[in-house]
Amino acid sequence: MSVPRMRVLSAAVALGVAATFAAALPAAAAPAAAVPRPSPSNEGPAGPPALMPNGRVAAPPRVTAPQASSTCPAAPYGVYSYAPGSGKTVALTFDDGPGVTTARILSILQSYGVPATFFNIGENMAASPSLVRSEAADGYMIGNHTWDHPDMTTLSASAQAAEMDRASAELHSITGTWPCAFRPPYGSYNSTTESLAQQRRMKFWTWSVDTEDWKADGSSSSYWVNRIISLAESEGGVLQHPVVLMHNAPSGDPATALALPTIIKYFRDRGYTFVDLAGNTTPQGWGSRQASQAAAQASGAVDVLYKAADTTLGHHWYNPRNGWHGPVSMGSQVINGEPSVITSVPNTIDAFWKGADGGLWHVYTTGSGWKSQQPMNLGTLGGPPRAVAQPYGTEDVFWKGTDDQLWYATFVPGSGWSSAHSLGGDLASDPAPVASYLGAFDVFWQGTDGNLWHVYQTPGHPWSAPVNLNVGTLGSGPAAAGQLSGAEDVFWHGSGNDHLWHTYYTRHGGWHPANDLGGDLASTTPPAPVTSAPGTVDVFFAGTDGSLWHAYTTVGHSWHAPSSLGMAPLGSAPFATAQPDGAEDVFWRGTDDHLWHAYFRSGWHGPQDLGGDLYPMP
Numbered sequence: 056m057s058v059p060r061m062r063v064l065s066a067a068v069a070l071g072v073a074a075t076f077a078a079a080l081p082a083a084a085a086p087a088a089a090v091p092r093p094s095p096s097n098e099g100p101a102g103p104p105a106l107m108p109n110g111r112v113a114a115p116p117r118v119t120a121p122q123a124s125s126t127c128p129a130a131p132y133g134v135y136s137y138a139p140g141s142g143k144t145v146a147l148t149f150d151d152g153p154g155v156t157t158a159r160i161l162s163i164l165q166s167y168g169v170p171a172t173f174f175n176i177g178e179n180m181a182a183s184p185s186l187v188r189s190e191a192a193d194g195y196m197i198g199n200h201t202w203d204h205p206d207m208t209t210l211s212a213s214a215q216a217a218e219m220d221r222a223s224a225e226l227h228s229i230t231g232t233w234p235c236a237f238r239p240p241y242g243s244y245n246s247t248t249e250s251l252a253q254q255r256r257m258k259f260w261t262w263s264v265d266t267e268d269w270k271a272d273g274s275s276s277s278y279w280v281n282r283i284i285s286l287a288e289s290e291g292g293v294l295q296h297p298v299v300l301m302h303n304a305p306s307g308d309p310a311t312a313l314a315l316p317t318i319i320k321y322f323r324d325r326g327y328t329f330v331d332l333a334g335n336t337t338p339q340g341w342g343s344r345q346a347s348q349a350a351a352q353a354s355g356a357v358d359v360l361y362k363a364a365d366t367t368l369g370h371h372w373y374n375p376r377n378g379w380h381g382p383v384s385m386g387s388q389v390i391n392g393e394p395s396v397i398t399s400v401p402n403t404i405d406a407f408w409k410g411a412d413g414g415l416w417h418v419y420t421t422g423s424g425w426k427s428q429q430p431m432n433l434g435t436l437g438g439p440p441r442a443v444a445q446p447y448g449t450e451d452v453f454w455k456g457t458d459d460q461l462w463y464a465t466f467v468p469g470s471g472w473s474s475a476h477s478l479g480g481d482l483a484s485d486p487a488p489v490a491s492y493l494g495a496f497d498v499f500w501q502g503t504d505g506n507l508w509h510v511y512q513t514p515g516h517p518w519s520a521p522v523n524l525n526v527g528t529l530g531s532g533p534a535a536a537g538q539l540s541g542a543e544d545v546f547w548h549g550s551g552n553d554h555l556w557h558t559y560y561t562r563h564g565g566w567h568p569a570n571d572l573g574g575d576l577a578s579t580t581p582p583a584p585v586t587s588a589p590g591t592v593d594v595f596f597a598g599t600d601g602s603l604w605h606a607y608t609t610v611g612h613s614w615h616a617p618s619s620l621g622m623a624p625l626g627s628a629p630f631a632t633a634q635p636d637g638a639e640d641v642f643w644r645g646t647d648d649h650l651w652h653a654y655f656r657s658g659w660h661g662p663q664d665l666g667g668d669l670y671p672m673p
């Protein structure tokens with residue numbers, strides 16, 4: 056269906072003109088100058104707004120005060136139209152969404168691993184909140200593009216402020232975050248617009264490359280695809296820091312999605328670094344995608360928790376500004392087994408453990424200090440808990456019940472913790488949960504029949520029944536890692552040999568047969584997998600020679616056979632965490648009961664003695 060966007064622009068401009076006349080001038084005396092002048096780089100109309108399930112346009116949220124966040128850096132005065140960063144940088148921006156093309160644009164950006172910025176319209180976010188959550192969860196920057204896309208120069212100061220505040224309030228109600236960037240519709244603004252945005256800590260952005268993609272008006276013809284590519288390349292290729300204007304309006308911009316891979320390759324081939332308008336070179340969304348005692352954040356922060364020699368919870372952490380800290384005791388509660396640590400939204404860290412009373416305990420911080428340790432009152436656990444998080448704040452914690460069934464509780468922002476529920480099954484091992492694509496969870500375990508079993512949940516659906524993956528008998532409990540693409544990798548110690556075994560799932564290919572990756576595993580403790588950069592999976596284990604081993608794959612490559620990283624001697628099986636820029640951190644208990652560390656940052660480094668006094672192995 057083709058939607059005539061020009062007609063909507065004409066109507067909007069006509070309304071704006073009428074309002075200006077009514078407010079300021081007798082209609083008969085209106086000079087031509089009172090008509091909003093066409094911007095020299097007119098962005099184009101947004102098209103019809105997205106509709107709510109009731110068929111209506113969303114009503115704006117009530118705002119009574121300026122909506123501004125102290126989490127945004129102070130906005131400099133002025134209008135910006137060149138991408139941040141050194142060398143050659145390019146910023147891809149998508150206005151007027153979310154809309155029917157948004158999911159395709161997100162999946163293209165994700166497959167190339169490039170960041171981008173979405174300037175969303177408030178009423179369109181209200182109609183499609185799940186797409187806004189996808190943008191936020193995948194780590195893309197979201198800017199303010201007003202509530203309903205007026206020409207700001209036709210509005211009073213208070214009406215301009217309401218346009219900004221309503222859109223910011225809507226974004227905050229959906230994602231819990233505030234916009235730190237503003238772009239005026241049509242690129243049309245006055246000094247009032249600039250001051251209002253600056254007061255709200257929103258940096259003011261236009262663009263330097265106009266693809267004029269909105270003119271395709273819903274067409275996906277090669278004429279429009281080629282025209283969009285040609286404008287992006289001819290205007291952008293001569294600039295050091297282009298900001299490329301594109302769209303994802305509710306009615307759809309299929310030509311934009313079709314042009315996007317070519318545009319990305321063009322700039323990549325010419326040595327440009329992709330950035331969002333905050334200067335980030337990778338998407339910033341990140342949650343703990345596998346259960347571990349360590350949790351890393353996109354900021355570079357790493358938190359490690361463990362059972363200390365005095366049986367209480369010990370803590371080491373890494374701050375990218377000033378290095379490693381710890382050990383610090385986290386409280387007086389006795390812990391059974393090792394804790395499970397996750398990070399969901401930035402700065403939020405949760406740790407779970409089985410307490411002395413056999414129940415589930417946790418402690419957390421949202422960035423302003425750790426809260427006190429608390430029982431969760433969810434009954435008695437049959438083993439230690441294992442937790443995973445989704446990057447928009449949902450957390451799930453799983454454990455083997457005293458009845459050998461799989462149990463879980465879930466935390467949803469705004470709703471709090473659920474009660475404990477059984478997912479059935481017949482567990483011989485502790486569960487190995489992963490978070491994969493947005494809203495999807497999968498939990499693996501070794502059944503009492505020795506086989507690999509799992510249950511899974513996809514967005515909008517209840518949990519599946521337990522399913523046997525039929526990979527044969529396992530020699531240990533499984534361990535698993537997930538990726539935002541939906542890919543999942545599961546590992547275990549073989550049963551007929553001490554090799555590392557593996558199976559994996561992709562959203563398009565389903566489950567693959569088990570394969571023997573080789574190696575020589577020292578114990579029947581599960582191996583420790585992580586996913587870092589998209590497509591990269593790295594799995595660690597202690598070799599029979601006492602050193603740290605790993606096997607890994609990167610996007611487009613088959614598995615590298617297990618090899619030793621040295622780093623001997625290990626006093627326990629390793630555990631690991633990773634960051635979306637490819638950084639990886641591996642930890643283990645040394646034979647001296649200290650916490651030891653190796654890390655990947657353009658090459659492997661370590662081992663590093665972090666000190667502390669860990670509980671001796673049983």
Ligand SMILES: [Zn+2]
Pocket residue numbers: 098099100101150151200204239240241
């Ligand atoms: Zn727009």
